[in-house]
Amino acid sequence: MNNDKRREIFTRWRAANPHPTTELNYRTPFELLIAVILSAQTTDKGVNKATALLFPVANTPQAILDLGLEGLKSHIRTIGLYNSKAENIIRTCRILVEQWQGEVPHERAALEALPGVGRKTANVVLNTAFGEPTIAVDTHIFRVANRTGIAPGKTPLAVETRLLKVVPAEFKRDAHHWLILHGRYTCIARIPKCGQCLIADLCDFKDKTPAAAGR
Template structure:
């Protein structure tokens, strides 16, 4: 896929959705961090239901520490892996209070040092909360990048590095959101909706139908 094709793809996505953003509900960088930590192997809808009850009660690191592990679990028990996530959130809050004055650091290494925060979560926070041109590669973006030919790669990190090379600079800040929404609603895993796709004529796999598994 050449530079002109990359530009055309993102131009079309921008025209259709000029201001894409996450479907997770949040108001502060800390709320976003917690929501993204909860979203692993879960859906945004499930996370939003839980945080709609949690955040009015505790939406700062200190407040969650005061809430305590058992009460935190009660708020997020409908979310997969909630026991592990609750422990990670408590320890993350402790670090944020002790080392960062209760603020979420705008630094990749500091974010990835938090329990339960990996590269993907750090990228989401840096991009969505702080406006940095990072690209978080989840299962949707990994699939879209490979299936369409935008940025093939064998691992999420390889796809991320490829995307950072080929996505035109003006689109980098929003690329993550356009690609995840495309993967979630159009270029779905089992039955891609090629007939509804804005970029079908530019895609390496368009028209292959529901047998696509890449």
């Protein structure tokens, strides 16, 4: 795929959705951090259901520590892998209180040092909470980048590196959200909705569903 096609793809996405954001509900960087930790192998809808109960009770590191491990678990039992996630959250909250005065750090290395936080989670927090032009590659973005030809790569890190290189600077801050929403609702895993796709005529995918033929 050439750069003119990429620019047109992101131009169309921006025109259709000028201010994209995460579908996780949050009000502070800490709430976002907790929501993203909880979101691993879980839908955003499921996370939002759990945090709607948790955050009114405890939405700071100290408040979650005061809740305790069992108290935290009782609020997130509907989340997949809630036992291990609760343990990571408690450990993360302890580090935030002891080393960061209860604040979420704005540095990648510090974020990735938190239990339950990997590169993808750090990228989400840096981008969505702090406005950094990072791109967190999840399964949706990995699929879209490879299927469309925007930024093919064999690993999430390879795709991330390629995206950061080829996405025009003016689109980079919001690219993560456009890509994930496209993968979640249009370029879905089993049968992509090519007939409803805003970029079907620009996409390099060879096996487009028939409805896209007229585009």
